[in-house]
Amino acid sequence: MAITAQMVKELREMSGAGMMDAKKALVEVDGDMEAAIDWLRTKGLAKAAKKADRIAAEGLVGVAVSGGKGVAVEVNSETDFVAKNADFQKLVSGVTQAALAVSSVEELALAHVNGKTVDETITGATAVIGEKISLRRMALVEGDSVAAYVHNAAADGMGKIGVLVAVKGTDNGIAKQIAMHIAATNPLALAEADLDPVVVERERSVQTQKALEENASSAKPKPDSVIENNIIPGRMKKFLEENTLMGQKFVMNPDITVEQAAKDAGVVVTAFVRIAVGEGIEKEKEDFAAEVAKTLAS
Missing domain, CATH: 3.30.479.20 (Elongation factor Ts, dimerisation domain)
Known part of the structure; x- marks a missing residue:
């Protein structure tokens, strides 16, 4: 699949990665945008991106x-x-x-x-x-x-x-x-039971690949069993704590979770x-000059 400049630009905006990294990621996954984000994350070049962040409407x-x-x-x-x-x-x-x-x-x-x-x-x-x-x-x-x-x-x-x-x-x-x-x-x-299994499995896959690559480049590699039984479960626990309401630290009292705050009440x-408003909707963007020109032409 041909990788266009627009695709690279979009991936950069979604991931915060550099231009060359974004282009390489798209080439590696044949233009699949979500797979490219995962590829960047396994390399430590991007944070998790949510489609809901692209608010325009x-x-x-x-x-x-x-x-x-x-x-x-x-x-x-x-x-x-x-x-x-x-x-x-x-x-x-x-x-x-x-x-x-x-x-x-x-x-x-x-x-x-x-x-x-x-x-x-x-x-x-x-x-x-x-x-x-x-x-x-x-x-x-x-x-x-x-x-x-x-x-x-x-x-x-x-x-x-x-x-x-x-x-x-x-x-x-x-x-x-x-x-x-x-x-x-x-x-x-x-709570954990309410999370989309596809989202959880995708995160597990990203974290597993990332841990394996980190381990491969480490001066003291750990056994695969340590990665599988200790590192990945630890990272997934953190993911669940950060992304489920019951597991999150309560902003009013970060010493306890939301679940505990509710229980105490x-x-x-x-x-x-x-x-x-507008989460998940893409809105066409125009620069100011183009907008003025369009207005004058109408």
Whole structure:
């Protein structure tokens, strides 16, 4: 497969690796971007890259809680200017409240806001605001109690990151603190059992290859059994601690885990949701000169 300059540029942006390293990685794996990231990581040339880091789309995430149910809804716009618009914020608020009565984004599109379906309301907003508005997704959690937190709030109940935390037991404020923790740390899953097995196996493969290569270049190589029975389990334990909510050190008290903090408060965290505006969406970028030229030509 031909390796293009654009592919090298994209890999550099995703991994932080140098140009020649990025090009070599792509050549080694025949242009497979994710495999190239893994190759760079085994060489110690890149950190783990998440597709969710490539945030480009604008808009807002709205959150709402009613009783033991919480919802988070993402509504996208083309520019951040629109996200600051009072009419757009009113739209997001209405759509979020409507989400409390449904269980999926498909149902939400057909739900009603002020006598019109959400789909019709968004179509109308697109015409009035002059920018493409879209309902991207919604998520919900349920429990004895649900807490919500919005980071980078643009208005009440909406911002750039929305988090919901459901707990079993009587919440004394710990759920809100855990929601703030989640906004900052972005765990992959609640606990080890909830992690995608593909993600875990991929990490194990990367760490194994990396350890073997480190061992091969060491002045005092260790037996393969030490790598397999000690080094890899240790690295995977660290991976689980860093990427599962229950295993993470609690930002409010790093001496204990989130799991222990919840236990000390007399609750059990049963579910969480974290939605950040535009995560996983690629947006075409233009330099300023090209943007001005495009405007003058229209």
